[in-house]
Amino acid sequence: MSILRIRKYPDPVLRKKALPVKAVTEIERRLIEDMIETMKLSDGVGLAATQAGVPKRIIVFNPSCDEWRADALINPVISKKRGSEKKEEGCLSLPGINGLVRRSTHILVEGLDIKGRPVCFEAKDLLARIFQHEIDHLDGILFIDRINPMKRLMAKRKLKKELK
Ligand code: ZN
Secondary structure (H helix, E strand, O other): OOOOOOOOOOOHHHHOOOEOOOOOOHHHHHHHHHHHHHHHHOOOOEEEHHHHOOOEOEEEEOOOOOHHHOEEEEEEEEEEEEOOEEEEEOOOOOOOOOEEEEEOOEEEEEEEOOOOOEEEEEEEHHHHHHHHHHHHHHOOOOHHHHOOHHHHHHHHHHHHHHHO
């Protein structure tokens, strides 16, 4: 297992649209292990492969921060959503930045598990938010794209200052 380097804004890789995984092989499983390890070490609740610079549609998540419950979803798709709630989000690729993002509270997610088997489950509240945030990453979308425009400007200024 190895720890991956988390790409930080404004790394252009974060704006790339990730490609679907055609077959879940040892390569994907190893990547998932590394992503889970990296997420745990960073105290994150979710991580997209895009954030590790790998343009594949893979996400890992761990809403309870319980290391045994971390899991992965490959080619995730949200097939249904309902409810809406604005809550604060942060991102390992945008350190020090937070913002209120409106997300669906209940979703139905489909994808493949680490063995390549189709899975479908319901997620609500925090887990639903994590899925929406991480799937956004796979499409090159960052949470600051979804916050109030004034706040976005402030966040970008802050990030620019930190880069100097
Ligand atoms: Zn993120």
